[in-house]
Amino acid sequence: MLVEDGTEPGPAIFDSGSGPYMHKSHRWHGYDGRYGNPRAAALRGACSCGWRGETSYPLSWSTTDGEDWVEDAPTRDCERDWNAHLEQLEAASAEVPDKLDKRVAKLVRQLDNLSDEKPLTVLKVVERLDRQLKEVRQAAAYQVLSDQRGREDGSSWEEIAAALALPVDQVQSRLLQYQRGY
Incomplete structure (x- = not known):
């Protein structure tokens, strides 16, 4: 505006x-x-x-x-x-393999279709996914931060930001939040 x-x-x-x-x-x-x-x-x-x-x-x-x-x-x-x-x-962010992208889309459709009939089941599955995805995100963030700090040829903050489609000034704090499990 x-x-x-x-x-x-x-x-x-x-x-x-x-x-x-x-x-x-x-x-x-x-x-x-x-x-x-x-x-x-x-x-x-x-x-x-x-x-x-x-x-x-x-x-x-x-x-x-x-x-x-x-x-x-x-x-x-x-x-x-x-x-x-x-x-x-x-287009500029990290490439998601087509097979994985389709699996995620299929899971989301299945959960959405089930939400009218069995909303509590959907919430249970989503809660389980949240916990498991948090652990995966935490491990991936740790790996990205370790690679970035520990190697001369590690990705720059600009490259990491582009891969995650995040602003450069937010990417380091976001990865630290992920690593800490937030």
């Missing part, structure tokens, strides 16, 4: 009127110019990794009975740009 000068503002703040807590939001509808928040002028795709879309899509505000609103927000355009970004990340 961009304001009139083309910058991306901090979170919109909403004072609930009592207590020290103030609700904050980055959702574009909160930027309607009320309550001391700036008015959104355009939208663009964005990702938590720091990526921002190149194209901004203007918002057209209307006023009816004193209320400001946007009739057709270009959210689909932003979503299309974001999906293209995700495809680029996926």
Whole structure:
């Protein structure tokens, strides 16, 4: 979301009127110019990794009975740009063998199909998978960190970040969290 000068503002703040807590939001509808928040002028795709879309899509505000609103927000355009970004990340990340990818997709479909009839069974299986995957993730993170620290030819943080589709400034802390079992 961009304001009139083309910058991306901090979170919109909403004072609930009592207590020290103030609700904050980055959702574009909160930027309607009320309550001391700036008015959104355009939208663009964005990702938590720091990526921002190149194209901004203007918002057209209307006023009816004193209320400001946007009739057709270009959210689909932003979503299309974001999906293209995700495809680029996926293409640059570590390759998942096709056979494994299909097995995971099949398991997810089976669990999804079973969730209406036997939701407790699905939860039990997912809980078991969570525990086992946590152990596998922990071991893999340990191996990546050991390789990176222990060898001259170990992968750089940039290569590791690209393989995991993570921002470079987050990859080391994420791997340490995985290694510690979080």
